[in-house]
Amino acid sequence: MILSEKHLKFREKVREFADNVVAPRAKDLDLNSEFPYDLVKKMGEMELYGLFVPKKYGGAGLDTLSYAIAVEEISRACGSTGIFFAAHSSLAVTPIYQAGNESQKQKWLIPLAKGEKIGSFGLTEPNSGSDASATETIVKLVEDEYIINGIKCFITSGHVADIIVFTATKDPSLHYHGISAFVVEKGTPGFIHGKKEDKMGLRGSITSELIFEDCKIPKENLLGNEGDGFKIFMQTLDSGRISIGALALGIAQGAFDYAVKFVKSNTISGKPLYKHQSIQSTIAEIGTEIEAARLLIYQAAELKDAGKPLTKVAAMGKYYASLIGMKATNTAIELHGMLGLTNKYPVERFIRDEKLMEIGEGTSEIQKIVIARQILGK
Amino acid sequence: MNFELTNDQKMLQTEVRKFAENELAPLAPEIDVSGEFPKESIKKCAELGLLGIFVPEKYGGSEFDYVSLAIAIEEISRACASTGIIVAVNNSLCAYPIMQFGTEEQKQKYLPLLCSGEKIGAIGITEPNAGSDVAAMETTAVLEGDHYILNGTKRFITNAGEAGIFVVFAYTDKELKHKGMSAFIVDRESPGFSLGNHEDLMGIRATANCELIYEDCKIPKENLLGEEGQGFYICMNTLDVSRIDIGAQAVGISQSALDEAVKYSKERVAFGRPICKFEMIQNMLAEMATQIHAARLIVYYAGWCKDKGMKRFSKEAAMAKYYAANISVDVTRKAVQIFGGYGYSKDYTVERLYRDAKILELYEGTSEIQKVVIAGELVK
Amino acid sequence: MDIIVCIKRVPQTAEADVTIDSSGKDIEKDRLSFDMNESDSYALEEAVLLKEKFGGTITVISLGYKDTEDTLRIALAKGADNAIRIKAEDFELLDGFKTAQILKSSISDLNYDLIFTGCIATDDAYSQVGVALAELLNIPHASLVINIDTSEERAHVHRELEGGLMEHLDISLPALCTIQTGINEPRYASLIAIRRAAKKEIKIIGQEEIEKENLLVNTQIEELFIPPKTKEVEILTGTPGESAGKLAAIFKEKGLC
Numbered sequence A: 001m002i003l004s005e006k007h008l009k010f011r012e013k014v015r016e017f018a019d020n021v022v023a024p025r026a027k028d029l030d031l032n033s034e035f036p037y038d039l040v041k042k043m044g045e046m047e048l049y050g051l052f053v054p055k056k057y058g059g060a061g062l063d064t065l066s067y068a069i070a071v072e073e074i075s076r077a078c079g080s081t082g083i084f085f086a087a088h089s090s091l092a093v094t095p096i097y098q099a100g101n102e103s104q105k106q107k108w109l110i111p112l113a114k115g116e117k118i119g120s121f122g123l124t125e126p127n128s129g130s131d132a133s134a135t136e137t138i139v140k141l142v143e144d145e146y147i148i149n150g151i152k153c154f155i156t157s158g159h160v161a162d163i164i165v166f167t168a169t170k171d172p173s174l175h176y177h178g179i180s181a182f183v184v185e186k187g188t189p190g191f192i193h194g195k196k197e198d199k200m201g202l203r204g205s206i207t208s209e210l211i212f213e214d215c216k217i218p219k220e221n222l223l224g225n226e227g228d229g230f231k232i233f234m235q236t237l238d239s240g241r242i243s244i245g246a247l248a249l250g251i252a253q254g255a256f257d258y259a260v261k262f263v264k265s266n267t268i269s270g271k272p273l274y275k276h277q278s279i280q281s282t283i284a285e286i287g288t289e290i291e292a293a294r295l296l297i298y299q300a301a302e303l304k305d306a307g308k309p310l311t312k313v314a315a316m317g318k319y320y321a322s323l324i325g326m327k328a329t330n331t332a333i334e335l336h337g338m339l340g341l342t343n344k345y346p347v348e349r350f351i352r353d354e355k356l357m358e359i360g361e362g363t364s365e366i367q368k369i370v371i372a373r374q375i376l377g378k
Numbered sequence B: 001m002n003f004e005l006t007n008d009q010k011m012l013q014t015e016v017r018k019f020a021e022n023e024l025a026p027l028a029p030e031i032d033v034s035g036e037f038p039k040e041s042i043k044k045c046a047e048l049g050l051l052g053i054f055v056p057e058k059y060g061g062s063e064f065d066y067v068s069l070a071i072a073i074e075e076i077s078r079a080c081a082s083t084g085i086i087v088a089v090n091n092s093l094c095a096y097p098i099m100q101f102g103t104e105e106q107k108q109k110y111l112p113l114l115c116s117g118e119k120i121g122a123i124g125i126t127e128p129n130a131g132s133d134v135a136a137m138e139t140t141a142v143l144e145g146d147h148y149i150l151n152g153t154k155r156f157i158t159n160a161g162e163a164g165i166f167v168v169f170a171y172t173d174k175e176l177k178h179k180g181m182s183a184f185i186v187d188r189e190s191p192g193f194s195l196g197n198h199e200d201l202m203g204i205r206a207t208a209n210c211e212l213i214y215e216d217c218k219i220p221k222e223n224l225l226g227e228e229g230q231g232f233y234i235c236m237n238t239l240d241v242s243r244i245d246i247g248a249q250a251v252g253i254s255q256s257a258l259d260e261a262v263k264y265s266k267e268r269v270a271f272g273r274p275i276c277k278f279e280m281i282q283n284m285l286a287e288m289a290t291q292i293h294a295a296r297l298i299v300y301y302a303g304w305c306k307d308k309g310m311k312r313f314s315k316e317a318a319m320a321k322y323y324a325a326n327i328s329v330d331v332t333r334k335a336v337q338i339f340g341g342y343g344y345s346k347d348y349t350v351e352r353l354y355r356d357a358k359i360l361e362l363y364e365g366t367s368e369i370q371k372v373v374i375a376g377e378l379v380k
Numbered sequence C: 001m002d003i004i005v006c007i008k009r010v011p012q013t014a015e016a017d018v019t020i021d022s023s024g025k026d027i028e029k030d031r032l033s034f035d036m037n038e039s040d041s042y043a044l045e046e047a048v049l050l051k052e053k054f055g056g057t058i059t060v061i062s063l064g065y066k067d068t069e070d071t072l073r074i075a076l077a078k079g080a081d082n083a084i085r086i087k088a089e090d091f092e093l094l095d096g097f098k099t100a101q102i103l104k105s106s107i108s109d110l111n112y113d114l115i116f117t118g119c120i121a122t123d124d125a126y127s128q129v130g131v132a133l134a135e136l137l138n139i140p141h142a143s144l145v146i147n148i149d150t151s152e153e154r155a156h157v158h159r160e161l162e163g164g165l166m167e168h169l170d171i172s173l174p175a176l177c178t179i180q181t182g183i184n185e186p187r188y189a190s191l192i193a194i195r196r197a198a199k200k201e202i203k204i205i206g207q208e209e210i211e212k213e214n215l216l217v218n219t220q221i222e223e224l225f226i227p228p229k230t231k232e233v234e235i236l237t238g239t240p241g242e243s244a245g246k247l248a249a250i251f252k253e254k255g256l257c
């Protein structure tokens, strides 16, 4: 696949931004577990948030492929900024864009696409991870308000988000039929920030618990119809897999770039590292695998833009990119030798960041189940 | 090789396991966060005789064999990887070369201090420009009267911040290439010695890893270990032994990851079933258990080769280290995977194990170097 | 001061998934790990502390199968001087009383000032071997001992009773104490001690050396089973306020508040 002139230009623009603005911040964000408010603002100025959202809703009116490229390039520089970006501009934006009515789009999509507000996506719960239909957050309609009770956990940007899309069920025994999707805004009474996770990687992103305690939201905050929630979220996750795939890809590429630079500029026994065949062999393997992962992800994005079924390819892209991403980041450390483990070199951060990609938004096991089901037709 | 452990090996395993579970494991999460060297734990290890496992009793050691060394390091590392490597370095990288190549006076002076934990041991091979390629080291030692004068910098030295005794390698004659390298025993108090930067590491964070700086550092002539020019040989010989340790450390870390994963998979419910009922999880558990079992055997085998007095067991030691390190990275990764999002959180042990495992493929010869050693022996 | 410590090797069941074997009278032990019974290790440590103070010898004795020798060796490594295993395979249908009789028979010829046993075995929890043994030997005993202060002739012991009560007893030696956990801090065996202990002979006593006449069994296990789960689950729904109210009502109804 050959990128169009338009996409190449776009990639150049984002890459320059990522290299010059995002990359220099990455180490500190990780070290201090600092949320990058400055970068959040700058990405807004670059108009990166609503890439596939039409202009009339504050977006750039581009396509999913551009979005995937943006995630990849930002994550190449910094995984934490990458996951924030993906959670905001795909997970939070997609349900409102696809299932929201006109006034909801006016109210929430526009500020999200313009980057005036921060969005997040609340699906996971203590007893509902891979099995999203096991939601225990309860919603009850009382007159013209929904009353919500429950806990969401591991929510990216949970504590900083202004607009949170989430699921709740009117009765857990109805499984996915009972689940609806809603929006809650920061500051709503009964909507409480819970524990913040202390994580292995992506330490510049925020992952937190969100607690609903008799939280009342207006009836107008329902997305789609009652009972549509599971469908809306699963569709979001289909394209969300493109995000996480691109994120995994970007981190792999970032680590690989550093490794290539390292073997080119260091010698061992008086011979440049890259002249050792065992190192060439490694470089060739990883380079090939990254390219293959990129093609899967770009293909999934194209399918999405063409309105074609993308479930299989998106799952493949996410599964494969995170798999080879683990190998690429691991190898990058090894190629650095001892230096690779210290935080003076960035590669140890990349491996910690990359590990989440095999877990978040559907673990690798779940991706394999999805892929197998698509192949087997059952 | 005998697959059944001997009575004393079995007892050592039982007792060290109990000790490590009760005394070391509870501290592991804490020292991972703080990076604090576990002084108290090391003192307790000394009381049990774990700081001189194979050192003869007459020098204050426990006089066990090298399979027992592997068993002990495995059990300690299973509870706390940082403590595991601290103990391993003291044994195999500091006490071993002194025991093997030291004069009677050196043995009498230094081994009891190392075995009793009065002084912690460390080894200085690596330098900023000499890692895998040991012969590229730049540190020099010049004989002036009764003293050698050392100049140079060592980097990434485990235990350095707390150590009292260092086995250090330097060139006495750079012209002779690796034949001009010599080994020295350096006391912490030696004039001209200082500690450099402390390393902030991804895993095994409580190991007081620092730079060693020698600026006209004066050490008595008697502290030459072995003969002048024997340094490279001493270094390689020592690494063969310490690779048994690293393999054992890998097995311990992996076993801990498997234990955690098995327990969690029985408790965690998804889609209405404990996740251990899913074949994909079973797949991972089965692979992990098999990998660990094979790694344990290959590590014991290297120890057994040493115990049998095999002159060269470089290949066996390299295989043990390479294979065990390799599976450990994979096993800990799978364990995190089985924990799902929770494995990514610092609230769960597997998060630490995953970070601790990575070093195994790097120190005491990277995996690439192990393969070079193995292949070198094969095509010799 | 010569001390005998009776030791049992028991399966570690606290965190294991226990299943019943095909006889219906015992648990499956194949996959369990074994160790010295917890209170026995305190009894042993107490003996070692006394030996360190007064000198003398410690003999550990266990009625058990071959594997028990591993446990006895650990005891040797921790400070015991002699170890005896009485072959469990020579006896069937062992209850607490019969065990005490066998122990008595093998102990009667030995010299001792004190006999220690654990206060309870974590596997069958009979809590009677020590006490029965004292009666059979016709010596005074104190159970649930949490502190011992002894001279050559007499011992002053503290017993821990329910409800936080303490009892101080003065007993004449020779005597038997069943030792409570927490009385001391059991040590770990050092590697050197392990190496020495590994080489030591363990004396094995078979059926022929035990007075066989009239070994009595008072109890027999009829059935061992895991009680069916009877937990009732009631999920309280509603707002936190509502469910708290319902919970309070249940507590009241059950007389909990």
Ligand SMILES: Cc1cc2nc3c(=O)[nH]c(=O)nc-3n(C[C@H](O)[C@H](O)[C@H](O)COP(=O)(O)OP(=O)(O)OC[C@H]3O[C@@H](n4cnc5c(N)ncnc54)[C@H](O)[C@@H]3O)c2cc1C
Residues within 6 Å of the ligand: A087, A120, A121, A122, A123, A124, A128, A129, A130, A131, A153, A154, A155, A156, A157, A199, A202, A207, A356, A359, A360, A361, A362, A363, A364, A365, A366, A369, B268, B269, B270, B271, B275, B278, B279, B280, B281, B337, B338, B339, B340, B341, B342, B344
């Ligand atoms: C840093 C971070 C950011 C996150 N951000 C968000 C967010 O913004 N919004 C959000 O909603 N969630 C978020 N999550 C949650 C994430 O999506 C979940 O962790 C993930 O879906 C897995 O769920 P779980 O952790 O409960 O694992 P579990 O579902 O408990 O899975 C445990 C293990 O069982 C396996 N398993 C489960 N079911 C099956 C099956 N049927 N067959 C085979 N194997 C199975 C899994 O693959 C895994 O290995 C985030 C998590 C992290 C760590």
Ligand SMILES: Cc1cc2nc3c(=O)[nH]c(=O)nc-3n(C[C@H](O)[C@H](O)[C@H](O)COP(=O)(O)OP(=O)(O)OC[C@H]3O[C@@H](n4cnc5c(N)ncnc54)[C@H](O)[C@@H]3O)c2cc1C
Residues within 6 Å of the ligand: A268, A273, A276, A278, A279, A334, A335, A336, A337, A338, A339, A341, B089, B122, B123, B124, B125, B126, B130, B131, B132, B133, B155, B156, B157, B158, B159, B201, B204, B209, B359, B362, B363, B364, B365, B366, B367, B368, B369, B372
């Ligand atoms: C936590 C930690 C603790 C340590 N403790 C000690 C210690 O106590 N004492 C001590 O002396 N050192 C110690 N080290 C140093 C460690 O042993 C070295 O890091 C290791 O030998 C690798 O050297 P290097 O890092 O310089 O890697 P380099 O030699 O720079 O290697 C970089 C990469 O090149 C590859 N490579 C090198 N040569 C070849 C070749 N010929 N063919 C193919 N590939 C090759 C390597 O495998 C690696 O992938 C420690 C390191 C760490 C991180």
